[in-house]
Amino acid sequence: MKILVTGTAGFIGSHVALRLLERGDEVIGIDNLSDYYDVHLKKARLARFAEHPSYTHVSADLSDRAAIESVFAQHRPQRVINLAAQAGVRYAAENPHIYVSTNVTGFLHVLEGCRHHDVEHLVYASTSSVYGADTQMPFSEHQPTEHPLTLYAASKKANEMMAHSYAHLYGLPCTGLRFFTVYGPWGRPDMALFLFTKAILAGEPIKVFNHGHHRRSFTYVDDIVEGVIRALDDVPAGNPAWNGMAPDPASSAAPYRIFNIGNEEPVELLRYIEILEQCLGRKAQMELLPLQAGDVPDTEADTSSLAAAVGYNPRVPVEVGVANFVRWYKDYYAVA
Numbered sequence: 001m002k003i004l005v006t007g008t009a010g011f012i013g014s015h016v017a018l019r020l021l022e023r024g025d026e027v028i029g030i031d032n033l034s035d036y037y038d039v040h041l042k043k044a045r046l047a048r049f050a051e052h053p054s055y056t057h058v059s060a061d062l063s064d065r066a067a068i069e070s071v072f073a074q075h076r077p078q079r080v081i082n083l084a085a086q087a088g089v090r091y092a093a094e095n096p097h098i099y100v101s102t103n104v105t106g107f108l109h110v111l112e113g114c115r116h117h118d119v120e121h122l123v124y125a126s127t128s129s130v131y132g133a134d135t136q137m138p139f140s141e142h143q144p145t146e147h148p149l150t151l152y153a154a155s156k157k158a159n160e161m162m163a164h165s166y167a168h169l170y171g172l173p174c175t176g177l178r179f180f181t182v183y184g185p186w187g188r189p190d191m192a193l194f195l196f197t198k199a200i201l202a203g204e205p206i207k208v209f210n211h212g213h214h215r216r217s218f219t220y221v222d223d224i225v226e227g228v229i230r231a232l233d234d235v236p237a238g239n240p241a242w243n244g245m246a247p248d249p250a251s252s253a254a255p256y257r258i259f260n261i262g263n264e265e266p267v268e269l270l271r272y273i274e275i276l277e278q279c280l281g282r283k284a285q286m287e288l289l290p291l292q293a294g295d296v297p298d299t300e301a302d303t304s305s306l307a308a309a310v311g312y313n314p315r316v317p318v319e320v321g322v323a324n325f326v327r328w329y330k331d332y333y334a335v336a
Contacts, residue, residue: 002026003232004077006062006110007084009033011188012125012179014045015225016081017055023229026054028075030068030084032061036091037189044332045186062106072113079232082110082124085156088190092151103155104162111166121173121235123228126160128180128217128262128299129153138300141178141258149296160258167256173236174255177228180262180301184221184321185328192269193322196276196284197329205285209292212270217262217301220316220324227261230310262301263314275319279326 003020007013008029017027027049033042049055056075060067062084086102107124114122130145130153148154163174183193199206236255277283291297306312316324329335 002028002075002078004028004030004071004075004080006030006080006082008057009042009046010083011045011186012182012221012224012228013081013083014048014186015184015221016083016228018049019225019229021049021052021054024054026056027052028056028058028071028077030058030060030062030071032059032084034061034086036086036088041186041189061102062109063101065109068106068109068113072117076117077119079121080110080114080119080123081228081232082107082122085125086152087188088152091190096151099151099155103152104158107159107162111162111172114172115166115170119172121175121232122163123175123177123232124159124163126156126176126178126258127153128178128260128301129296130157130160130178131296131299133296135298137298138264138302139178139260140302141260141305164254164256167254171255174257175231175234175236176256176258177231177261177306178258179224180217180219180260180299182219182221182224184325187221187325193272193276193325194329196273197280197326200276200280200282200284201335203285205287206273207289208269208273208286209289209295210269210297211288211290212273212286213268213297214291214295215266215268215298215300216272217264217266217299218272218318218321219261219263219301219314220318220321223263223314223316224261227259227306227310227312227314230312231259231261231306234310257309259306259309259312260301260303261306261312262299262303263318264301264303266298266300267318272318272322275322276326279323 008017009031132147166172
């Protein structure tokens with residue numbers, strides 16, 4: 001199968017591309033290698049599969065309409081996985097325009113490419129951040145998501161609504177996946193596990209917000225990849241029991257779904273740090289701080305819908321996942 005994957009130099013995108021190639025798919029990868037964080041890390045991710053005979057790389061920005069139209073016209077993918085996005089909930093305070101340019105306008109270009117080139121199925125990344133400050137746990141796809149707390153979350157909520165309109169108007173099968181705190185080897189340097197590891201090894205204090213008492217559905221990247229590919233292989237048909245929001249008689253038959261994808265066993269941040277300390281053999285110096293603006297105290301994923309649809313079952317416990325990350329980090333950065 002020929003699959004277009006956006007964001008193949010990214011954390012999750014590189015893992016997804018590699019898994020697809022390993023199972024025999026042809027992958028067309030798009031990435032603009034933005035300098036939001038270390039470009040050398042992005043190039044190193046790509047190097048793991050860039051020379052694979054079934055991989056073709058396109059250096060392009062999703063906001064470049066002509067470039068994306070050209071990719072679809074030239075390569076005519078059967079299915080699409082959209083993982084490219086401007087990430088980071090706090091970076092929006094410094095550069096809000098890029099969130100709309102990449103996450104909204106760029107996603108529109110992907111939708112248009114799918115619409116005009118008979119793509120069988122679009123799977124795209126959303127986020128648990130769309131639940132905002134909702135305190136009803138675990139988070140379910142049936143809960144309202146009209147009050148995101150950050151521009152990043154708002155841009156991803158916009159993606160969900162845009163995809164639904166294309167599913168309804170043009171019959172484009174779409175599946176949105178709300179990711180819950182993904183971590184693991186080749187992760188992003190702006191994420192907590194990466195920042196904590198770097199600081200602890202350097203003997204520097206780590207910033208622990210909400211005094212470390214919030215909980216997260218930390219989800220190992222391999223479990224995320226498994227869910228993404230299972231969702232890709234399961235093309236939705238029109239379904240009156242669509243689970244994304246309150247059923248609308250005018251649109252509930254659209255070939256569209258929203259799923260949570262994450263670990264159903266949340267871990268308190270202090271426990272997460274304790275596991276990291278054990279893996280590093282060093283104690284962390286913690287600077288305990290209040291909750292940051294835009295952060296939520298807890299996240300907990302209800303993944304029963306994804307499990308029912310495609311058999312999703314995350315298997316990697318946090319102790320194993322953090323240990324795998326530490327091994328990768330020490331090897332990649334040559335830490336003794």
